[in-house]
Amino acid sequence: MTRESLPLVFAAGAVSAAIATVFAYRWKLNSSETECVEMVFLLSAMKLIINLPQWLVSLYNTNKDREFSTDDEMISMAVAIASQNVSEGSGGPFGCAIFERDIQTGKATIFSVGANRVVPLTNSTLHAEMIAIQFAQKKLKNFSMKGAKEGKEYVLCTSCEPCCMCLGGTMWSGVSELICSAAKDDAEKIGFIEGPVFPESYKQLEEMGMKVKREVKRKEGAAVLEKYGQTGVIYNG
Ligand SMILES: [Zn+2]
DSSP states (O other): OOTTTHHHHHHHHHHHHHHHHHHHHHHHSOHHHHHHHHHHHHHHHTOOOOOOOHHHHHHHHHHTTOOBOSHHHHHHHHHHHHHHHHHHTSSOSOEEEEEEEETTTOOEEEEEEEEOOTTTTTOTTOOHHHHHHHHHHHHHTSSOSTTSSTTEEEEEEEEEOOOHHHHHHHHHHTOSEEEEEEOHHHHHHTTOOOOSOOHHHHHHHHHTTOEEEOOTTHHHHHHHHHHHHHHSOOTTO
16 A cells, blocks of 8 residues: 555545444434434535435336327326326426427437425425426436437426426426426416416527427316315415
8 A cells, every 4th residue: 555545545434434324323213313314414425316206217117118199198198297296195286297209200208207396305496397307408418408319309298387497497408399288377276376487488488499388188287286286285375
């Protein structure tokens, strides 16, 4: 061992000790205390973990080879995610699916998914659209979906018209098309606030070259909101 390598050895030893301590605590503590230890560990590493509920990972895996060719088929997937997020108790009544579509054939496959995780992960930015966009860009290893893969374009389907944050997120995401099920009014009817989103906002997206389709299967998306509105937490009302 050289003199120069000594600090490295000490650093590696300290990291191993920290990891061992965390595992030792996890073994001894109950679940809420374990979460605290993990949080301290994550803060010291300055990392943020966003996870999908297990049922959504399974839903994605079950559908990943399926071919989608119509707006109705694609939006139904976003609404199904919203509905299951409510029945599983894993977040708010909003779901999103991003599809990768072949520009030549028009055939699409599911590329990324998101479900609202605001309350379970105590994070106001974790709306379904924001999560689906982040996973899609991570998968593409690119900050924009526009032109990320030759011959492909991306369609964002959301179970409800985006709030002001998600409209902005959609604008920067590089998706070619936005398809929405429930309307802003449907979310606001049960007490959610969608923020400053106006008809001009959609016009701006269209002027940037994005296709926008609203109220596709609106009744189905609105029904999920209505059901959640009877008992669910309205976290920004
Ligand atoms: Zn949103």
